[in-house]
Amino acid sequence: MFLALREMRRAKVRFALLISAIGLLVLLILAQQAIQTGLITSFIGAIERQSAPVLVYSVDGQRTLQGSIITPPLEKKIRSTEGIATSGRIGQGTFTVKVNDEPEDSDAAIIGYTDPAVGAPDQLTTGRLPNRPGESVGSDNDFKLGDRVRVLGPGGPDQATETIEIVGLADDAQLQVTPTLFVEWPDYVASVKSANPDAGGILPSAIGAAPVPGLDPETLAGRINDASDEADALTRQAAADETPGVAEVSQSFQVIFLLFGMVVPLVTGLFFLIITLQKSGSLTLLRAIGAKSSLLVRSLMVQVVLVIGGGLAVGIALYTPLSQAQLGDIKLSFDVGAVLLWSVLLLVLGLLSAVVAARRVLAIDPIEATTGEGGR
């Protein structure tokens, strides 16, 4: 311990550089982790946030609200399935909107529901659910209470017929990384008509359903799927997880994490191998005057722990303010689980990577102190 600390004090710049490098890598890892979590939440947050325990798409919809259309015969079959306590229509579309007469138009996903128990947000951060026409709950990182949103059609703002006021806000409620509004069904229909005056009958994109007491959502989803070959019923979490694109996003980030998982131990391992080689003369001398191999290896491992620990501290310190930021439409957050997981993983990998350097230390032959060749 004494030897390890004394050496680190004497070679401050070298160790500080390594700690900084590892700190930056830790920051990059945690930032990527926060981006991944934020991106996926922004992609499917609204599905997780809506209150229906079971979502029923049409098979044609390929498990997206945008692609799914529930025809009247299919709706009838779904609603008549045994075990449904409550069911309601859910519609979704992406629209061009103008918020508070800002000069730039923007996108908004609008989700309409007929029954708040199966389609409205399950929790609000502030405000209330709509109870009058023209009201909505908005995703809280895009809107604020009192905002007025106009749905634009081909005629532009002057011919916009649907205006919605934000009366409530919900956390993590975006869909497709787009600002999202939850409205009652008539406002959804009006939005579709405003955007496309040629639109015909507005059909639901999905049916939200809740099981009767004693029946779990998974069983209900199975029953609905058995009732119709055209229904694709999923529990709320499964609907979120199996949204096309979610798996691809996760896989892309896994590649990044694998790279980071490789590079941190590689950097640490090679660094300690180099300094072990550089000081092999001194280490041989220490062995010759009676220092045990175990003492030298312990000293090496203490340095590894201190360097990685220091790097983690630097990385986490830099990550903390960054995790409170917003990246475009993506809201980041401090993920305690990710911090703990990566801290343990990097420490273990770092210690493992130092095994090569430790083997070099163990291979030192004290007799070579008399020949001046050290332990190379």
Added chain:
Amino acid sequence: MRLALKELRRRPGRFGVATVILTLIAILLMFLGGLLDGLTAGNTGAIRAQQADLIVFSATSQDSLVRSRIDPEQRRKVEQVDGVKTVGEIGSVQLGGRIEGRGLRDLVPVVLFGYQAASKGLPAPPTSLGEAWADDSLEAEGIEQGDMILVGPARSPVKVTGFVSDTRYAGQSTLWASLETWRKVQNENRPDARVAPGVSQALVVQAPAANQAGLATRIDEATGGNTSSLTEDEAINALPGVSSQQSVFNQIIGLTVLIAIIVVALFFALITVERIGLYGVLKALGAGSGTLFAGVLLQAVIVTLIASVIGALAALAFAAAIPAGSIPFIATGPRIAGSTFFLLLAAVIGCAFSLRRVLKVDPATAIGGGQ
């Protein structure tokens, strides 16, 4: 230089670890690049197939095809703009396709396009209602010429009359039909997105090169600001996810190159440390620092080239082995050359970190002056 080459020949094992790690990095780099190219091609093929000089969307559509609506009046105004040669309408709808012989829930996602004008990427649209050209990626799904695909919840029948290449859109296979077929399928299956007769989603504009300057502005002015005219590249970048996908992948690729720099830097720093004594002797015998560093650099370049060649062969083999339509992966010459260039650059930069060590070697250490 000769010394460096001899060392590589006589002690290849010494460079084994670096070669293996760099080979893995080269494979990763080329695989990521190929995947990015494949994904981009799969998302943008339909737009590239238009070979358009401009694509005109409605102004409030945020340049999104599904949200855009162009009526006959706007089309007429665009046609009259000075410099416009031809104008063709285009429309699209994304639906599930049912293929005979497959399970009731086993649908193929397809995008059915309606279009008017032939281009280098597309033949003229089929004249019969309900007929379409199919992207050849559908062949991997077992579709053959003459097959019928039932699209959407209304099971609208679409007969495949032949195949076209590289026309995928949003990562999905495409069907290319007349505007009448598209309107029929759209209105049968998506009542919320119904289009009136004569209405399309966008206009594909061709113009002689001499007339292209300022044409987009002239078109948008002629329609009273009701349109948004984009070049083909701008329309591609406006596609959902394309630019963010490219930015994520380029970030990963950049990170991989950074890792390659770190690996080369650390590995050759290690080798230099091991050879300090030897360098002292060589300097004492008259070798210059430049010669010694050039040797290190040559070794790094050769190791990187070997890694790049293995990586390129692996990428080409992978591209040849994957079944069409399974993984969006393309191995192109420019991508392989670009990846090799970046790896060589990483090797040179990585090696530069050893330069200071080589310069600091004191020839006196060879005769014990350093002790």
